[in-house]
Amino acid sequence: GHSSIGLYAAMALRGYFPVEELMTFDAAHSRLQGHPDMTRLPGLDMSTGSLGMGISAGMGMALGARLTGRDSRAYVMLGDGECQEGEVWEAAMAAARYGLDNLIAIIDHNKLQQYGWSGDGPDGRTPPQMPGELVAKWTAFRWRVLEVDGHDMTDILRVLAEAARGDGRPVAVIAHTVKGKGVSYMEGRYFWHTRAIKPEEFAIAMADLGEPLLAGEGARP
Amino acid sequence: MTLTMGRPMREIFGETVAELADDDPRIVMLDGDVGSSTRADIFEKAHPDRYLQMGIAEQNMMGVAAGLATMGLIPFISTFVSFAVVRPLDQIRVLIAQTGLNVKITPGYAGLFTGQTGMSHIIVDDMSIMRAMPGMVTVSPADDVEARQVLRWAAAYQGPCYVRLVRDATARIFGEDYRFEFGKAVTVREGRDVTLFSTGTQLPRVVEAADLLATDGIDAHVVHVPTIKPLDVAAIVSAAVRTGRVITVEEHSVIGGLGGAVAETLAEHHPTVVDRIGFQDIYPESGPNDALLEIYGLSAPRVADQVRRILGRA
Numbered sequence: 001g002h003s004s005i006g007l008y009a010a011m012a013l014r015g016y017f018p019v020e021e022l023m024t025f026d027a028a029h030s031r032l033q034g035h036p037d038m039t040r041l042p043g044l045d046m047s048t049g050s051l052g053m054g055i056s057a058g059m060g061m062a063l064g065a066r067l068t069g070r071d072s073r074a075y076v077m078l079g080d081g082e083c084q085e086g087e088v089w090e091a092a093m094a095a096a097r098y099g100l101d102n103l104i105a106i107i108d109h110n111k112l113q114q115y116g117w118s119g120d121g122p123d124g125r126t127p128p129q130m131p132g133e134l135v136a137k138w139t140a141f142r143w144r145v146l147e148v149d150g151h152d153m154t155d156i157l158r159v160l161a162e163a164a165r166g167d168g169r170p171v172a173v174i175a176h177t178v179k180g181k182g183v184s185y186m187e188g189r190y191f192w193h194t195r196a197i198k199p200e201e202f203a204i205a206m207a208d209l210g211e212p213l214l215a216g217e218g219a220r221p
Numbered sequence: 222m223t224l225t226m227g228r229p230m231r232e233i234f235g236e237t238v239a240e241l242a243d244d245d246p247r248i249v250m251l252d253g254d255v256g257s258s259t260r261a262d263i264f265e266k267a268h269p270d271r272y273l274q275m276g277i278a279e280q281n282m283m284g285v286a287a288g289l290a291t292m293g294l295i296p297f298i299s300t301f302v303s304f305a306v307v308r309p310l311d312q313i314r315v316l317i318a319q320t321g322l323n324v325k326i327t328p329g330y331a332g333l334f335t336g337q338t339g340m341s342h343i344i345v346d347d348m349s350i351m352r353a354m355p356g357m358v359t360v361s362p363a364d365d366v367e368a369r370q371v372l373r374w375a376a377a378y379q380g381p382c383y384v385r386l387v388r389d390a391t392a393r394i395f396g397e398d399y400r401f402e403f404g405k406a407v408t409v410r411e412g413r414d415v416t417l418f419s420t421g422t423q424l425p426r427v428v429e430a431a432d433l434l435a436t437d438g439i440d441a442h443v444v445h446v447p448t449i450k451p452l453d454v455a456a457i458v459s460a461a462v463r464t465g466r467v468i469t470v471e472e473h474s475v476i477g478g479l480g481g482a483v484a485e486t487l488a489e490h491h492p493t494v495v496d497r498i499g500f501q502d503i504y505p506e507s508g509p510n511d512a513l514l515e516i517y518g519l520s521a522p523r524v525a526d527q528v529r530r531i532l533g534r535a
Contacts, residue, residue, distance in 0.1 A: 038320055045291060050315045056281045057316055060288015063273070067249065068292055087312070090278035094285070097276070 001049050003077065004036045016043040052085025054078065055105055059095045062103035062170075073102040073164065081113030081128040089141065092170075096142040101166030105143075108150065109134060110179040112190045122188050138172035150175030184208050224425050227365035227393035230386045231329045235263025237372040238297050238327075242268050247293060248376060251286050253279050253300035258336075258388075259329040261299035279304045283312035283324070290322035295376060301330040302385055303344040306351060317381045318356035325375045326351075331361070331385040331421065332472040333505060333513040343507060345500045348420075349477025351383040352450045359383045359449040360403070361479075363424035364393045367447060370401035378403070385421065389510060392425035394445075404448045406456035412442035415532060416460040416467045420446045420479045423472045426514070429521035430470075434528055441528070446479055457486050461493040468496045468528055472519055475499040496531045498524060 005025060012019045017031070024030040031041040035049030046057045058076035065072045082088065095103050111127040119126030138145045144167060148159040156175070163171040179193070180186025183205045197205065199217075206213050242248040242264065249271045256262040256272070265272035275282040279300055286296035298305055305328035306313075317324045335342045351359045360375075360382065362368040368386060375382050394409065409424065410431050419427040424445045431441040444460050446453065461467050467487065469480035480497030487493045498518065505517055514520040518527055529535040 046287070047315065047320050050311055052280075053284050053312055053316055056284020056312070057288040057291070059281070060285035061291055062288075063285065064289040064292025064294050067271070067289075067294060070292070074288070087278075087280040087284065090276075090281035091284065094276055094278060094281055097274075 001035055001051065001054070001079075001082075004032070004034065007036060008032050011041075011043055017041070051079070051082045052087035055088055055091040055095075058105070059091050059098075059100060059103055062095070062100040063098060065102055066098075066100070073104060076103070076105045078105055078107045079113070080107055080109045080111065080134060081116075083107065083134065083137075084113075084128060089137075092138065092141040092143060095170040099168045100170045101144075101168050103170040104160075104163045104173065105171070106173045106175055107134060107138075108177055109174050110150075110177040112179045112188070112193070114190070114193045116190060123190055125190050134172075134174055138174070142169060143172045144169040145172045145174060147174045147176065150177035151181055182209050224392035224394065224429065226390050229260075229388065229390045230362070230365055230368045230422075231258070231260040231388055232263070233365045233368045234299075234327065234329060234372065234386055235260030237369050238376075239264040239267035241373065241376045242271060245295070245376065246271075247295045248297065249273055249289060249294050250297050250299055251275050251282050251289075253277060253282050253298075253304060255300055259299045259301070259386075264297075264299075280309040280312050283309040283326075284316050286324045287312075287316035287320065287322045290317075290324050295323055295325065297325045297327050297375075300328050301335070301342060302328045302347050303330070303342055304328070306344060306347045306383075310350070313357070313381075314354060318354050321356060321380050323379060324381050325384065326382065327372065327375065327384045327386060329386045330388045332387060332423075333507075333517065333519075334387055334389045334391075334422075334510050335507060336388060337507050337509070339507045340504050343505050345474040345503070345505065346477060347385060348449050348471075348473055348479065349481060352482065353477065357381055357383055358403075358451065359385070360447055361385050361421040361449055362401070362447055363420070363422060363445055364391060364395055366393060366395040366397065366399055367401050370399070371447070374401060374403055387422045391422040392429075394425045394428060401447065404451045404453060406453035406460075407445040407447065408442070408456075408460070409445050410441065410443035412440040412464065414440045414442075414464060414466070415528065416442045416444060416464045417528070418444050418446055418457070418460070418467065418469045418479060418483050420449060420471055421473070423470055423519060426519060426521045427470050427524060430524035430528065433521060433525040437529065437534065439528070439532065439534060446483075449479060449482060452482050452486060454486055454490060457483055458491045461487050461491050465493065466532070467493050468498060468531060470498040470519070470524055472517075473499050475501060498527050
């Protein structure tokens with residue numbers, strides 16, 4: 001979905017296309033569309049964007065691997081807000097039925113969605129789920145549930161290795177994250193889901209992240 | 222022309238896809254818990270390892286089909302037309318039509334014959350919806366002979382397709398020597414006074430109506446349009462040129478389906494007066510098949526009545 005920009009960066013560094021092409025992101029005629037389009041960009045296994053659909057496609061890939069005798073796994077990234085889609089739970093039901101332990105869903109649990117319900121949480125909104133709700137639900141759907149600090153790469157590698165050791169159940173990795181992690185004015189603020197960054201805000205963000213500014217970056221337009 | 226009854230299309234569905242799977246290990250059947258109705262159970266008996274029960278969860282079923290297609294498999298979908306088209310419409314759009322993945326959407330229970338299930342199970346606008354979707358082709362076979370051939374075509378066709386099948390036995394119009402050609406209309410009866418375009422299992426009733434009209438001196442030209450998209454523009458224009466008067470007859474809404482497609486085509490290429498027989502922007506009730514055909518004006522005598530009235534010959 002919208003995390004395509006991260007996916008494209010990883011693909012470019014892996015050699016799927018030149019790193020310079022990243023600068024065409026969101027431009028007209030770009031292969032790097034706002035949501036990934038497998039008909040434009042080779043190397044994408046699936047087009048996504050409409051929430052709740054990725055896990056079904058991933059289930060099809062995991063089931064297809066089994067039917068065709070391939071030893072491969074399907075990884076699906078979901079948002080915690082996305083888990084409000086009914087299709088997610090249709091897939092959760094069916095994948096457990098088929099015992100697809102080569103299907104691994106990673107849920108980005110940052111406790112925020114685009115707008116959410118009003119309430120007494122940060123900025124007057126409430127999280128997409130109650131504390132513990134995701135673990136309870138995926139467990140109830142007969143998935144193996146693992147939890148991880150989604151900002152700790154060592155912990156992520158540990159949990160992915162653990163997830164790959166199949167026990168006959170599909171795996172839900174609940175990745176606890178903070179939206180806007182590391183950027184002082186973004187952390188935990190729901191409205192950064194949709195807000196575009198200004199040049200001076202970019203400079204602050206890069207400073208917060210300890211990253212150098214390149215020539216011309218962060219200047220007032 | 223006296224027509225004999227064909228076999229129920231749903232049996233043809235289960236049998237034909239099972240036969241195709243005998244020769245092609247890539248073919249799998251995804252069932253939305255209606256295999257005993259759509260006769261996907263015939264496939265299950267023949268190929269239990271490739272029959273994939275998806276439960277009552279059609280949105281996920283379409284997504285799984287897309288995922289399977291990325292692995293080189295050829296999924297056929299077993300459910301009812303209503304649950305194959307509108308319930309998982311966004312999944313079809315995003316994961317199947319936009320990707321061009323090789324999924325065969327082949328539901329049964331098109332039109333009025335839904336086994337007295339009720340309004341929720343009768344869908345009047347499936348062709349309108351699927352025809353409008355970029356990247357999707359739509360085929361509506363007329364009888365059991367054609368249905369078998371369309372399913373064989375679908376397995377060989379590279380890309381997504383929508384094939385609408387009918388639950389019950391209907392009259393057989395084609396001989397065993399008939400050959401379905403994707404994208405081609407078929408002249409079933411030659412006439413000079415008016416062209417009757419039809420599609421799906423309404424066709425045999427239109428042919429019978431043409432016989433009734435002949436006794437009144439109306440010489441109807443009958444053209445079957447099994448492929449609703451891509452449309453056989455040349456054949457439609459040529460029939461309109463030949464008779465100068467066009468009526469479409471379909472067991473479907475007159476908005477956007479065959480009637481809509483023919484009217485759009487002729488407006489663009491050969492302006493002709495087009496009347497459209499079918500559901501007039503309503504939700505039909507369910508009931509016994511023959512009663513429904515009478516109520517909605519789709520039995521052969523009722524079609525003939527409407528044609529006479531349209532032509533001012535009543």
